[in-house]
Amino acid sequence: MALDTRSIYITALKNTHALEMQALQIMERQVERLQRYPEMETALRRHIEETHGQRDRLEEALTSLGDGPSALKEGFLGFVGNMMALGHTPAQDEILKNTFANHAFENFEIAAYTSLLTIAEAAGQGGHLAGFRQSLQEEQSMAAKVAELIQPTTVRYLELSASGEKADR
Template sequence: MTLDTRDIYVTALKNTHALEMQALQIMERQVERLQRYPEMEDALRRHIEETHGQRTRLEEALQAVGDSPSALKEGFLGIVGNMMAIGHTPAQDEILKNTYANHAFENFEIAAYESLLTITEAAGQRGSITGFQQSLKEEEAMARRVRELVGPTTRRYLELTISGEKADR
């Protein structure tokens, strides 16, 4: 079976859409547990809104080629996203583990958008490039923000833990 550039483009759109749905699952679960870390909570809340816009851009690109998101991929990645979001909850240092995972996930999304942009150009779908470039910039900004919050989040975790307070959320 030979795939053409359009098929590869549609697959990349579906994969990236499913990835964004997974990101939403992870962030929405985490934000519920960040009362003691307002800077991280604020960053995640803002990025949740951006992610909704990214999802919409991907859906519009899929509609433009007469296709739609993959229910199978989204269902599977939704389960994975929920498992990832609750995976660190029993840990005393949940906030630290989530911060590391968030930084890694944002960089994963950056790579996905860089690849999607290359595929978009190869497929001749120029109408979607600006939107995907915006999504890439949002992911890069969030990766920077999470990286900037590693130190302050770790200091807050230390303060809470040393003082005997609950530090996991």
Template sequence: MADTSATREIFVTGLKNAHAMENQALSIMKPQVSRIENYPEVARRLEEHIRETEGQMTRLEELLQQLDESHSSMKDMALSFTGSMAAMGHTIAGDEIVKNSFANFAFENYEIAAYKSLLTVAELGGFPSATSALQANLQEEQNMAKWIDDNLRTVTTRFVELREAGESAKV
């Protein structure tokens, strides 16, 4: 397929949505990491993924610039707000760290789906120069989802152990 105006519009909208999605991810992860005390391995991985996410946003901005477009500040702001509210919602839960793990795993898989779809549109629309950046973002999201999956048992076990010992287990 060639770079048609409809496909280009779909691609640009997808890139803008992905940028806003990554902005939302930051607004979820930053408050989480600031509250973690008893799970240093989770804090370290979230800090690493925050840096990756910032790099992902830069890649998306570069792709948009190549298309003479820019990210949507309105979408960024709206999704950042909803991400902040989602992060705050778990702070009242007695099992905040576990709920955050569930939500983060779900969000990582949402991001994976979004990048797979964007890669398909890039292929259909004839945007081969975007493939490398989108593949890099996809790989980082897949790595994070795998890390959460691989560590859910450890986080849950630590949570239960802390609670059984009468210690603070929230974060």
């Protein structure tokens, strides 16, 4: 059975929406634990706000097509997001593991938005392209910010660890 591009577009919207909900779960759990890493905390708090806007743009696109987010995908990915956020908490180097995971996740989102834009264009759904391009740019900016913070976060982790202070978060 062949799928039409509109159906593929709706699925892509639902997948990207579920991905953003997963991102919110991960970031909201992490930001609570960044007392010793203020630059990362600031970046995550800013991106949480951006992600709310990204979610809203995706919901608007789905609503305009007479559809909505997938409760099943959202429930599953929300659970996965919480488990991912909690997965590194027992580690002494939690901050480093989270930084690496955030960098990878941001690049995953960049790929998702690049694909979504391609599908939207193929489906003739140009009405939301500007918003999705904004989302893509926000993800690219956050990926660059996380990459920029890898070295200073690692240095801060080393300093705290060497001084005997709690360095995990």
